[in-house]
Amino acid sequence: MRTSFTVEEIAKFLDAEIRGSSVKSLKGINSLKDAKKGDLSFLANKNYSALLNETEASFVILSQADAGKYDGDCLVVKDPYLAYARISHWFAAARKTNKKVSGEPAIIPTSVQIGANTSIGLNSVIGEDSTIGSNVSIGENVTIGEKAQIFPNVSIYNDVVIGKNAVIHSNSVIGSDGFGMARRDDGSWEKIAQLGSVSIGDHVEIGACCTIDRGALSDTKIHSGVKMDNHIQIAHNAIIGENTVMAAYCGVAGSSVIGKNCIFAGDVCVVGHVKVCDNVMVTARTLVTKSIKEPGSYSSGTTPLMNTQNWRRNTARFSQLDSMARSIVELKKSSKLIKH
Amino acid sequence: MRTSFTVEEIAKFLDAEIRGSSVKSLKGINSLKDAKKGDLSFLANKNYSALLNETEASFVILSQADAGKYDGDCLVVKDPYLAYARISHWFAAARKTNKKVSGEPAIIPTSVQIGANTSIGLNSVIGEDSTIGSNVSIGENVTIGEKAQIFPNVSIYNDVVIGKNAVIHSNSVIGSDGFGMARRDDGSWEKIAQLGSVSIGDHVEIGACCTIDRGALSDTKIHSGVKMDNHIQIAHNAIIGENTVMAAYCGVAGSSVIGKNCIFAGDVCVVGHVKVCDNVMVTARTLVTKSIKEPGSYSSGTTPLMNTQNWRRNTARFSQLDSMARSIVELKKSSKLIKH
Amino acid sequence: MRTSFTVEEIAKFLDAEIRGSSVKSLKGINSLKDAKKGDLSFLANKNYSALLNETEASFVILSQADAGKYDGDCLVVKDPYLAYARISHWFAAARKTNKKVSGEPAIIPTSVQIGANTSIGLNSVIGEDSTIGSNVSIGENVTIGEKAQIFPNVSIYNDVVIGKNAVIHSNSVIGSDGFGMARRDDGSWEKIAQLGSVSIGDHVEIGACCTIDRGALSDTKIHSGVKMDNHIQIAHNAIIGENTVMAAYCGVAGSSVIGKNCIFAGDVCVVGHVKVCDNVMVTARTLVTKSIKEPGSYSSGTTPLMNTQNWRRNTARFSQLDSMARSIVELKKSSKLIKH
Known part of the structure; x- marks a missing residue:
């Protein structure tokens, strides 16, 4: 089995045009930010364009348009994200x-x-004084710290690292594949190999039926002292800060970063690619749709509880909210007019 | 053990009146639409009344009222749904x-x-080149296609059929009973045997901690190319179209049909018995409460994110929305009056 | 290993001041309401202050302020909740x-x-004619009644009691730790030992990937005839009344009590420490934020489904709801003024 690939063979597989020195051999794939010499990288999201100037990647997969602005070595393809998805499996x-x-x-x-x-x-290491329940599956290259308690039917995938004094309740899954794929021209989906893993600090407790996905390129990280209730979902490359607690059904989508000492009530979900600063409280069932930059308490969530008949009457008006607001503005104007 | 039953013994068990030829023997139970000669069927939801004219069922369980309009052979009972629930276990x-x-x-x-x-x-068949993880439970009469990857602690119930190149992540459950029951007179619930199974196409990926329930009579169906994130729930007899993708916590209630090439963001739930057409996008945390007939992007979801104090002040007004709307109408009228 | 502790050693560990007879030995820890002679208790929530007059506890952990109002024997500490958390592990x-x-x-x-x-x-008892699937983990001191069906990969923790004719679907977890912890001065969290268990009545069906947490002091209780769909979460010390049914993703937070014969549609969540009376229906995705005292149908849930563009326009107005309501009041006033 191979552990590095020539630029030519990659270009051929991806039907890519090579710009630059094709003698290079590529040993890994990584984001523009984290790529080192010898790595392949890609630009698929224009929010990251500025990183082209800083990346240490030896070769970058680019669209025709982006290649025009790039001085380094690159592979030009029609759809860089799909190309990344296809080649990711070679590096996996x-x-x-x-x-x-x-x-x-x-x-x-x-x-x-x-x-x-x-x-x-194989290659896994369990720390002193740990307790592993029955029917647990621990993959290869897994490290678990001392005094850990892993309850029955937990699944831990390859390469996961867990600190000391961890508690993981039954039927939780650590290190399953992140949900990443690129669309092919025919509408079907190309899976992106999830090359990162999961790294969990010390004194972390994870409830039952939780899922913590492995990262796409770098690791998903749960810092020390985090406490999670049941049915939590942490997507690929999310980072959860120290001592943050999350009640049941909380979910954090891909690449979002949650600060330290946050308290999330039940069923708080955070969309992907946002940042929540330290010391944020979020009330039950809130959807965090953008970054939060100031500590404090935040909410969205559902409408107030009432009897169903009342609720139907009021919720039906929701679709008129915008026109109601406009009417009020007009009424105010005409009311002023009269007062004149 | 028996594999068919006489009309008399069924009628006796259900305390039903027989109308028609009691010499028939019944080998199965099915919906009015799918029943064949030799099957028992039932009418419990008036939305399906028209199917009485078309059904091939040999006997139909009906209420007194519906029996009056039916020419074929039938069993007349007080509560056809409860009768179906009770007799379903014989056919199971x-x-x-x-x-x-x-x-x-x-x-x-x-x-x-x-x-x-x-x-x-027993009777299960695993396809060539598949990988089955540790602590997996695969029931009887299960078929799994070639090159499948089934991760640790997955549970697959009897009779499930899974296509080739499937990926099923840890601790997911395929083929558990659909949630069906009929209320007894004393307020307790009679379970309805779930006689269908689950049928999954090729190249389907299912995340960790997902549940896909078996059908009540026919199968729950996941078509080829579907990709599901973690914590997904697919209820009995739902159908998910080709290449549709669902982010974490998406749920589809019983008998709903989702089209091809749909993209559901996180925590989208679909109520039972609706249809979503092809090429529909749905934003995070939307509740799909009715059928969607045109491609496009749809939303409901939570109120916008703001600080909790602000949110409380605004959400409290939600219960006044209807009266606010009425006030605006009145104000407009009186404003017009004045302008005259 | 010890099974009782002297007041002195507890006081020393908690850095507490002893008020009263230090010769007592303490054999258990319980809530003010349920504590018996020989038990330690604590007051950490002023809603329960009145119980100080009634408790049979031999010693109570109190703050300086509460100790001033209490005649019985007590241990005075800075933070009674944290003290309870720390000492709970001794009794566990x-x-x-x-x-x-x-x-x-x-x-x-x-x-x-x-x-x-x-x-x-060890010490577990399985009832006659029960079926236990493969890869099931049943802990110590568990009792399961006759004719139970426990499907593959279910995890049942120590001390759980399950009645007869139970059905528990795959990958569900019964008796995992409740989510309880007290904050330390440095911002990290002290786990509270969950000393209660789970008690489940007869003819209860629990779906796949459900979690039912054990109680903190007394038991979490699921009464007879309850039916639960998949992905349900029942937190510590919740009580679910007879014949209540819950569709997928329903969650009940800590110590809440749900009555008999309730019907919860999908994704209904109930906050902690509230009571829902008998015969309550709740529509899909409602957040029950307060106690419900009258039978009937209740809702909150999401805004109506519409196309995303429309929805964005309307939901943006939500943050103006309060000011819209104020404007309407003003407009009404000025409109009256004019009519005069």
């Missing part, structure tokens, strides 16, 4: 090959208690 | 008996990788 | 010790069918 296979080389049995100290029917993959 | 047992007769060990090619502590039931 | 260990003494193999009648890779802990 390369990573796997790299890790397999040094496959050693898991290291499990005698102070660890392990339940029945639990499996732990 | 019959189906099970039919399948047990030919109980053969699962067929698992040598190209399949299977993790530790995984069980695969 | 004591309970565990008590149970371990009589550790006997589980009792499993020959009429019970058990799937592959299922484990059942």
Whole structure:
């Protein structure tokens, strides 16, 4: 199995035009921001265009338009996001090959208690005094710190790192693939290999039936002291700050960053690619649709509780809100007119 | 164990009046639309009354009122829905008996990788080059296509059919019972046996902690190319069209049909018995309360994000929306009056 | 391992001032309402102050202010809730010790069918004619009634009691820790040991991927005849009344009490510490923010479904609702003025 690829073979696979030195060999793929020498990168979202000037990537996948503005080596394609999706699987296979080389049995100290029917993959390490329940699946290259408690039927995918004193309740999933894909011309979807992993700090508690997805390129991160209730969803590349707590059904979409010491009531969801600063409280069922830059308490959520008949009468008016607001402005004008 | 029942014994169990030829023997139960000769059917929802004229069912469970309008053979009961619930268990047992007769060990090619502590039931078939993780439970009569990846702790119930190149992430459940029951006179609930299954096409990806319930009579269907994020719920007899994608927490209630190439943002829920056409986008946290007949982007969702104090002040006014709208109409009238 | 503690050692650990007889030994910890002689209790929420006059607790953890009004024996601390959190782990260990003494193999009648890779802990009892699927984890001291059906990958924690004819679908979790913690001075969180369990009546059906948390002090209770769809969350010490049904994604926060014969549509959430009376219907996606005292149908939920452009225009006005309402009042006044 291969662990690096030539620019030519990548260009051929992607039907890309090579601009620059084709003798380079590429060993990894990463974002413009995190790419190092030897890495391939891509620009698929114009919000990140400025990073073209700073990236250390050896080659960048670009559209015709963006390639015109770029001095470095690049591969020109019709749809850079789809090209990234297609080539991501080559690098996923390369990573796997790299890790397999040094496959050693898991290291499990005698102070660890392990339940029945639990499996732990190659190269994994369990910390002293940890308790792993029954029917737990721990993948390869997983590290779990000391005094962890992993309850039955938890699934931990390859490469996940979990700190000490972690508690993970039953049937939660750590490290499943982030939800990333690019659309093909025929309307079907090309999966993007999720090359990052999940990194969890110390003293983190995760409830039952939670899902924490692995990152697309870099890791999803849960910092120390975070406490999560049940049915939480943390999408790829999200970052949750120290000591933040989230009640049941809270969800954080891809690449969003939540600060320290935040308190989210039940069913708070945060859209992708936003930032919530430290010390923010959010009330139940709020949808956080934009970044929050000042500490304080925030809300959106549902309309007030009332009997269904009343509610129907009022909610029907919601679709007239804009015209109501305009009418009020007009009435004010004409009322002023009369007073004159 | 029995695989067919006489009209007399069913009538006796249901305390039903027989109208028509009692010599018939009934081998299955199905909806008016799908029933064939030899099947029992029922009418419990007047929206389906017109189907009485077309059904091929050999016997139909009807209320006194509906029986008066029906020429075919029928069983007259007080509550047809409860009668259907009660008799559904007879046909569930019959189906099970039919399948047990030919109980053969699962067929698992040598190209399949299977993790530790995984069980695969009788009559199941796993496709070439598939990977099944550890602690997976696969029931009886399950078919999984080639190159499938089933991650740890997935549960697949009996009779489920999954196409090729499927990916199912950890702790998801495929084929659990749909949520169907009829109320008894004493307020308790009679479970309706869920006789359908789940049928999943090719190249479908299902995230972690998802649930896809089996159908009540016919199958729940996920068509090829569908991609689902985590914590998705697909209720019994829902149908999801080709290449439709759903972000985390999306839910589709019973018997709703979603078209092809739809894109649902996070936490979109669709109520039961509606149709969403092809090429529909729905924004985050929308509740789809009615059928959508034109392609486009649709929304409902929560109120805008603001600080909690502001939000409380505004949301409190929601219960006055209707009276506000009426006031505006009156003010407009009196303003016109003055202008005259 | 210890099963009771002296007042002195507790006071020393909590840095508390002892008021009253320090010779007492404390065997348990409970709420003011449920504490018996020999129990420690605490007052951390002024809504429960009146219970100080009635409690049978031998010692109560109090703030300086509350201690001034209390005649009984007490431990005075700066933060009673944090003190309760810290000491709760001593009593959790004591309970565990008590149970371990009589550790006997589980009792499993020959009429019970058990799937592959299922484990059942010490002191557990499975009822006659029950079916336990594969990869199920049943903890210690669990009791399951006769004719239960537990599907694959279900996790049942220690001490849970489940009645007869229960159905629990795959990957659900019964008895995971309630989400309770107290904040330390440095902003990190002290976990509160969850000393209660879960008690489930007869003929209860629980869907797939549900979570029912154990109680903090007393038990979480699901009464007979309750039917739950998938992805349900029942928090610690909630109580669900007989024959109540809940569609997918319904959640009940801590200590809330739901009456009998209620019907909750999908995604209804109930905030903590409220009561919903019997015979209440709640429409889809409603947030129940306060107690409901009269039977009937209730709603809050999302705004109506419309095209996204329209919706954006209207929802933007939501933040002006309060000022719109004020304008209408003013316009009415000035309109009256003119009519005069």
